Amino acid sequence: MSQDILQERLFETLVSGDRQASREIIEETIRQGAPAETLVTDLFWPVYEKIQRLFRDDQMTTLSHHMATRLLRVLVDQASHRFSRQLDRGRSIFAVCGPTDADELAAQMAVDLLEGDGYAISFAGGGIAIDEILAQVQEQRPDVLLLFASAPTDLPEIRRLIDTMQEIGACAGIQVVVGGGVFNRAEGLAEEIGADLWATSPPELLQTMNENPDRRAGADQRTVGRHKRKRAAA
Numbered sequence: 001m002s003q004d005i006l007q008e009r010l011f012e013t014l015v016s017g018d019r020q021a022s023r024e025i026i027e028e029t030i031r032q033g034a035p036a037e038t039l040v041t042d043l044f045w046p047v048y049e050k051i052q053r054l055f056r057d058d059q060m061t062t063l064s065h066h067m068a069t070r071l072l073r074v075l076v077d078q079a080s081h082r083f084s085r086q087l088d089r090g091r092s093i094f095a096v097c098g099p100t101d102a103d104e105l106a107a108q109m110a111v112d113l114l115e116g117d118g119y120a121i122s123f124a125g126g127g128i129a130i131d132e133i134l135a136q137v138q139e140q141r142p143d144v145l146l147l148f149a150s151a152p153t154d155l156p157e158i159r160r161l162i163d164t165m166q167e168i169g170a171c172a173g174i175q176v177v178v179g180g181g182v183f184n185r186a187e188g189l190a191e192e193i194g195a196d197l198w199a200t201s202p203p204e205l206l207q208t209m210n211e212n213p214d215r216r217a218g219a220d221q222r223t224v225g226r227h228k229r230k231r232a233a234a
Helices: 003-015 019-031 036-056 062-080 101-116 130-140 152-168 202-211 218-233
Strands: 092-097 120-125 144-148 175-179 197-199
Touching: 003 019, 003 036, 003 062, 019 036, 019 062, 036 062, 036 101, 036 202, 062 101, 092 101, 092 130, 101 120, 101 144, 101 202, 120 130, 130 152, 144 152, 152 175, 175 202, 197 202
Parallel strands: 092 120, 092 144, 144 175, 175 197
Antiparallel strands: none
């Protein structure tokens, strides 16, 4: 069966809230020999993006959107238990996301893939105050601060968080990674706010982080951006 047809079948079961049919699609896919990780990369994520796109364009009711995202969250949870765990990479990640259920679903797919690939993950979800995030980063000193699937309303506080990390110098060496959400819809935004790495999807995020563990390109950009905002406010 082609990937497009499989995605369409899953999409239809999700928006109709057909839990049993959606589970049968996943079991069928697993029986055909597909690695569990490909459920996220080739099936869940493309269907998630379609659901979000249709909802943003007012082509899906709130009822259908809520049933789809909540049912997909269940499937993502179940699939993660099937992942083939890789050797410990010796890198820790503290991850947060935007405030909606859809943001948390996207971020969960990302952190599940990262954890399966050997990263040590702490995932707080959405709705966490920036001051609490900063305190956690200062206390735990993760290798990576991941802000995945953030909402537009989060941007001012995300800017403040990144600027503060740069100003106090207490978080030097921590890699700031962003992706999903508003960062996918505003080209150049991730770089402009001073992120070290960015990605549009969980598979791309995993690849980008694996290939660039030491990249800190955002430091200079954060300094420039902070100075520009201070001049604008003066």
